[in-house]
Amino acid sequence: MESWFKQSLQPLYSGLPLFASDDPQEAKLGTTGALKEHDLVWRSGKVDSVLHRTCLGDLVFFILRYGAAVHIAPGELRDFVLFQVPISGAAQIRVGQTVVSACPRTGALISPTLPLQLDWNEGCEQLLLKIPRRRIERVCGELLGAELIEPVEFSPEFSLVTTQGIALQHLISALLCGAESTRAQPRPGQWLRAQEEALIHYLLLGQKNNYTEQLQRHRPGAEQRSVRAAESFIHAHLQEPLTLSDIAKASGSSVRSLCMAFQDSHGQSPMNYVRQARLAQARKDLLQAAPGSRVTDIALRWGFTHLGRFCAQYRRRYDETPLQSLKK
Numbered sequence: 001m002e003s004w005f006k007q008s009l010q011p012l013y014s015g016l017p018l019f020a021s022d023d024p025q026e027a028k029l030g031t032t033g034a035l036k037e038h039d040l041v042w043r044s045g046k047v048d049s050v051l052h053r054t055c056l057g058d059l060v061f062f063i064l065r066y067g068a069a070v071h072i073a074p075g076e077l078r079d080f081v082l083f084q085v086p087i088s089g090a091a092q093i094r095v096g097q098t099v100v101s102a103c104p105r106t107g108a109l110i111s112p113t114l115p116l117q118l119d120w121n122e123g124c125e126q127l128l129l130k131i132p133r134r135r136i137e138r139v140c141g142e143l144l145g146a147e148l149i150e151p152v153e154f155s156p157e158f159s160l161v162t163t164q165g166i167a168l169q170h171l172i173s174a175l176l177c178g179a180e181s182t183r184a185q186p187r188p189g190q191w192l193r194a195q196e197e198a199l200i201h202y203l204l205l206g207q208k209n210n211y212t213e214q215l216q217r218h219r220p221g222a223e224q225r226s227v228r229a230a231e232s233f234i235h236a237h238l239q240e241p242l243t244l245s246d247i248a249k250a251s252g253s254s255v256r257s258l259c260m261a262f263q264d265s266h267g268q269s270p271m272n273y274v275r276q277a278r279l280a281q282a283r284k285d286l287l288q289a290a291p292g293s294r295v296t297d298i299a300l301r302w303g304f305t306h307l308g309r310f311c312a313q314y315r316r317r318y319d320e321t322p323l324q325s326l327k328k
Contacts, residue, residue, distance in 0.1 A: 001104040001160050001169070006087065008173035009127060012054050012063050020050040027051075027066060034062065035082075035130070038074035045069050045122035056175060057192045058135055059199070062128040063087070072118040081131045081152075082110040083203075085160060089124030093117075095156035102126075105161050109207055111153040129172070131200065139200045144214055155208040164206050167229060167252035171199050174236035174250070191235070198232040201225070206252075226253035227265045234274055238281060239302060242274055278302040279317055282310075286325040295322045 019030035027049035028040045034053060048067025053060060084093070085107025093100040096114035100106065110116055112133045120126075133151075141148050159165045175195045205215060205225060233250035234242065247270050248255045262270045282302045289298065296307055299322070304310035314322050 001085065001087070002166065005169040005173055008176055009063070009087070011176055012052055012061050012127075015052075018051045018053050022047045022049070022067075031064065035128075036074045036077060038072055040073075041071040043069040043071060057196050058132050059175070059196055060130040061176075062130070063125065064128055065123075065125040066120055067123070069122045069124075070118075070120050072120070074116050074118075076115055077110060077112040079133050080112055081133060081136050081154070081203075083129040083131070083158070084108055084110070084126050085158075087125045087127055089126075090121045091124050091126070092119040093156070096153075098156045100157045105159065107158045107160060108156050109154045109158045109203065110156060111151070111209075113151045113153060114156075131203075135196070135200060136204070139197065140204050140211055140215075143201070143204065144211065148211075150210065152204070153210045154203070158207060163252050167250060168199075168202060168206075170233055170250035171195075171202055171229065174233050175199065177236055195232060195236065198228060202229065224261070224265065226251040226258055227261050229253075230258060230262070230270060231273075234270070234277060238274070238277055241303070242271075244271055247274075275313070276317070278304065279314060282314065282322070283318060283325060286322055287328055289326055293326065295326055298322070298326075 018034060019026060021027055021030070024040075024042050024047050027047065028038075030049075030051055031040075032038065034051060045068035048065065050063075050065050052063040055061075084102070086102055086104050088104065091102045093102050093108040093110070094115075094117040095108060095110050100108040102108055136152050137148055140152050158168075160169060202225075204211070230247050230251035230253075233247060237246075244255055244259075248258045251258055253261070259269055262268060262273060266273055268276075279302075282298055282304065285298045285301065286293075286295070295311075299307055299310045311322055314325075318325065
């Protein structure tokens with residue numbers, strides 16, 4: 001798990017937790033209500049449990065700690081796919097016949113139709129992401145262009161130190177970062193929906209599952225997947241400094257491959273795409289600005305630090321100056 005990814009999880013700790021308790025029964029009831037009925041056996045160590053929950057559209061994020069070592073047996077999850085990875089500590093996660101040794105470098109992607117048992121070590125704290133089974137299966141069917149004949153079952157072990165794992169961290173980070181900025185400046189529901197879809201597409205196309213062979217025959221080229229991942233990352237971080245290497249890393253692609261894919265898809269470079277997206281947002285703010293707003297403030301908000309260059313680019317694209325747009 002990358003240090004910057006841990007930092008991006010901080011919004012999940014904000015607000016009051018669902019519970020924080022040293023009572024074993026209260027902890028069991030709290031996790032049952034948030035996740036699923038399960039058997040819970042307390043082993044060594046002091047009970048120091050806490051559960052944070054953040055809902056983003058259909059996705060639900062949790063930060064969960066028991067404090068003590070525990071054995072958890074929920075059986076099949078049935079209605080949702082669960083991604084989990086320790087932020088600290090370690091756990092043994094048995095999904096079907098596979099045992100995943102989970103740590104901050106390795107998580108588990110747990111399918112809803114496979115039996116599940118977990119052994120958490122003392123002091124283990126985990127990130128959990130709950131994704132509705134219906135969303136996974138609907139997207140998989142859309143990618144295949146056919147109705148599924150059996151449930152989607154993923155290979156459980158998920159390394160976070162591979163290119164694929166780092167790209168997933170970028171996708172989750174972008175989702176959480178975008179949700180934070182939405183509190184100050186609400187975004188349309190389509191934005192969150194697009195972020196959810198990008199994450200689900202990435203899991204289906206990037207993590208081995210029982211439909212992988214069919215998806216490889218039907219899926220778009222790797223270049224197009226990289227472009228979609230890059231677009232999601234760009235729009236989620238549009239008000240932040242962005243470099244070409246950052247975007248390539250988030251897309252799981254090399255800089256050269258991403259540039260070629262953007263040229264094929266958009267007829268422009270990734271950084272020009274960023275600039276055009278920022279101009280579009282600046283124009284939107286100029287046209288909707290309250291009385292007394294300044295062009296300089298709006299330009300800076302969208303990453304244009306050189307006002308003269310911003311005005312020239314804006315006029316070239318919209319055939320009017322930013323000030324003319326502001327006065328409309």
